[in-house]
Amino acid sequence: MKLSEICAVLEKYKCNSFTEKVVLGLTHDSRKVKEGYIFVAIKGYKSDGHDFISMAIEKGAIAVVAEKGVDYVINVPQIVVPNARRALSLLSEYFYGYPSSKMTIVGITGTNGKTTTSFFTKSIIESSGNKAGLIGTIYYQLGSRIIPANETTPESVDIQSHLSDMLNNNIRYAVIEASSHALSQHRLDGVHFRSAVFTNLSAEHLDYHENIKNYREEKIKLMRGLDENASAVLNADHTSSKYFAKSTVAQIVWYGIKDTSAHVRAEIINMGVNGTRFLLISPWGKEVIHLKLTGNHNVYNALAAATTGFCLGFDMEIIRKGLESLNNVPGRLEKLDYGQDFHVLIDYAHTHDALQVVLETLRGIAARRIILVFGCGGDRDKGKRAKMGHIAEKYSDLFWITNDNPRSEDPLNIIREIQRGIKRDSCYKVQLDRKVAIEEALLEAKKGDVVVIAGKGHERCQILKDKSIPFDDCEVVKQVLSGTMVSQN
Ligand SMILES: CC(=O)N[C@H]1[C@@H](OP(=O)(O)OP(=O)(O)OC[C@H]2O[C@@H](n3ccc(=O)[nH]c3=O)[C@H](O)[C@@H]2O)O[C@H](CO)[C@@H](O)[C@@H]1O[C@H](C)C(=O)N[C@@H](C)C(=O)N[C@H](CCC(=O)O)C(=O)O
Ligand SMILES: Nc1ncnc2c1ncn2[C@@H]1O[C@H](COP(=O)(O)OP(=O)(O)OP(=O)(O)O)[C@@H](O)[C@H]1O
Numbered sequence: 001m002k003l004s005e006i007c008a009v010l011e012k013y014k015c016n017s018f019t020e021k022v023v024l025g026l027t028h029d030s031r032k033v034k035e036g037y038i039f040v041a042i043k044g045y046k047s048d049g050h051d052f053i054s055m056a057i058e059k060g061a062i063a064v065v066a067e068k069g070v071d072y073v074i075n076v077p078q079i080v081v082p083n084a085r086r087a088l089s090l091l092s093e094y095f096y097g098y099p100s101s102k103m104t105i106v107g108i109t110g111t112n113g114k115t116t117t118s119f120f121t122k123s124i125i126e127s128s129g130n131k132a133g134l135i136g137t138i139y140y141q142l143g144s145r146i147i148p149a150n151e152t153t154p155e156s157v158d159i160q161s162h163l164s165d166m167l168n169n170n171i172r173y174a175v176i177e178a179s180s181h182a183l184s185q186h187r188l189d190g191v192h193f194r195s196a197v198f199t200n201l202s203a204e205h206l207d208y209h210e211n212i213k214n215y216r217e218e219k220i221k222l223m224r225g226l227d228e229n230a231s232a233v234l235n236a237d238h239t240s241s242k243y244f245a246k247s248t249v250a251q252i253v254w255y256g257i258k259d260t261s262a263h264v265r266a267e268i269i270n271m272g273v274n275g276t277r278f279l280l281i282s283p284w285g286k287e288v289i290h291l292k293l294t295g296n297h298n299v300y301n302a303l304a305a306a307t308t309g310f311c312l313g314f315d316m317e318i319i320r321k322g323l324e325s326l327n328n329v330p331g332r333l334e335k336l337d338y339g340q341d342f343h344v345l346i347d348y349a350h351t352h353d354a355l356q357v358v359l360e361t362l363r364g365i366a367a368r369r370i371i372l373v374f375g376c377g378g379d380r381d382k383g384k385r386a387k388m389g390h391i392a393e394k395y396s397d398l399f400w401i402t403n404d405n406p407r408s409e410d411p412l413n414i415i416r417e418i419q420r421g422i423k424r425d426s427c428y429k430v431q432l433d434r435k436v437a438i439e440e441a442l443l444e445a446k447k448g449d450v451v452v453i454a455g456k457g458h459e460r461c462q463i464l465k466d467k468s469i470p471f472d473d474c475e476v477v478k479q480v481l482s483g484t485m486v487s488q489n
């Protein structure tokens with residue numbers, strides 16, 4: 001592909017020299033530039049891609065797309081655009097041949113439940129005999145190739161390249177988690193969605209979006225981008241859904257438990273630690289569903305996926321098979337059993353809303369006490385810390401406050417902010433070392449208790465000030481309960 005051809009997508013921002021050069025790739029990261037690449041310089045929040053232009057050229061970039069021209073002489077064309085991230089998405093979709101226009105793509109947004117809903121949706125598509133790719137928090141699955149995820153929703157160039165790889169593997173369906181950062185940063189601009197799901201909205205990422213209205217507006221962009229033939233799958237029980245409904249020309253299909261006017265509904269029959277049975281009621285028929293996942297929230301996630309499945313044209317039998325065949329989602333109320341006489345669950349609740357939902361679910365299941373281990377991530381929304389402390393006190397019997405991913409922050413400061421939401425000193429312990437906190441909580445547990453370790457779910461690392469160290473909640477539980485833990489002290 002010639003430089004002149006690909007740069008034509010930038011319309012009035014022209015490339016006037018070396019137009020016959022052949023483009024071999026695109027990147028916004030100077031460290032990934034190879035011979036024949038276009039380098040797109042992005043002014044970020046931490047660093048500025050414009051500072052790496054000369055490095056990109058040294059590494060073989062044949063053109064630079066940037067928001068401001070450099071004031072030194074460079075021997076490659078420079079195209080100055082108003083928004084480099086937007087330009088990156090336009091260049092990427094063209095470079096990879098508009099893969100999303102040849103696929104059926106489902107996007108999922110909302111504060112909590114995206115990953116779980118995406119797993120249910122993928123399972124439904126697969127139960128119809130089709131292959132489905134996945135882009136989300138845990139990994140990017142492009143057929144047999146699974147890439148561990150760095151971001152929930154990666155940069156546009158990666159999304160387009162992953163979709164193109166899926167097509168090359170004959171995968172015509174994809175499920176994508178649409179994070180608010182991604183929607184805000186044009187990472188999803190070039191993706192044509194057939195269906196978009198909204199799960200719910202609560203305070204999160206307000207360090208980035210500043211207030212909940214801005215945060216909601218970013219999520220709404222997913223619905224706004226849909227065309228009239230697409231479907232918008234909305235949660236009828238959530239007050240924010242009305243803003244999503246108002247912003248789309250797509251066909252709206254409502255799901256819910258409480259709102260009896262929703263198109264697709266659930267009546268919960270029973271729930272235990274090993275799963276949930278509910279009656280799925282829809283214009284496409286009624287059916288009892290045996291989910292292997294527990295909790296009201298997972299019924300919502302299953303409903304969102306089922307509704308999407310109906311909108312994609314799958315019948316009730318396929319939907320039932322898809323929902324029932326999902327055994328678990330890594331790190332989401334994942335049960336660990338090493339023969340102990342209490343329950344141990346690993347969960348990814350890292351917002352106050354998720355923590356409340358999960359603890360309420362467990363309250364309904366626990367024969368005795370709920371023992372919680374949690375912390376809050378550093379360099380993330382500080383507003384959620386005290387709220388999570390409050391929820392921990394209100395809904396658990398005993399809890400440990402520990403490190404999550406402290407990142408550049410002082411771990412003790414994070415904990416102090418969590419403590420601001422707590423009234424009683426007697427209901428919790430502070431233990432900075434997460435391994436030790438988990439060990440102490442497990443040693444405290446008695447027959448019939450439920451121990452829930454929240455916040456890191458599937459994560460395999462702990463992010464400290466200057467490094468990441470291997471850390472896996474599941475592995476720590478295994479070591480403690482199988483007696484192979486080497487104590488730190
Ligand atoms: C706040 C945020 O969204 N940050 C993302 C954003 O960073 P940024 O704009 O600050 O970029 P930067 O690191 O300053 O770098 C600016 C530019 O310089 C370039 N650069 C940088 C260094 C270098 O040597 N050479 C070079 O060219 C970078 O490639 C980049 O293009 O763009 C970067 C490039 O795509 C992302 O890696 C980075 O994700 C960071 C790691 C992050 O923590 N992101 C989280 C907050 C995030 O995006 N989360 C969402 C939501 C999660 C959820 O709730 O599920 C997600 O989708 O994951
Ligand atoms: N529908 C829901 N409503 C409220 N809380 C939920 C819901 N589904 C899941 N949760 C809680 O949120 C946690 C994360 O779930 P999941 O990974 O599915 O959400 P997510 O939106 O993808 O999160 P993230 O933005 O961190 O990737 C779960 O471990 C659970 O505690």
Ligand SMILES: N[C@H](CCC[C@H](N)C(=O)O)C(=O)O
Binds near residue numbers: 455
């Ligand atoms: N997608 C979320 C995940 C948070 C998980 C928690 N373990 C943390 O590090 O805060 C984020 O990047 O904010």
Ligand SMILES: [Mg+2]
Binds near residue numbers: 114115138152177
């Ligand atoms: Mg997710």
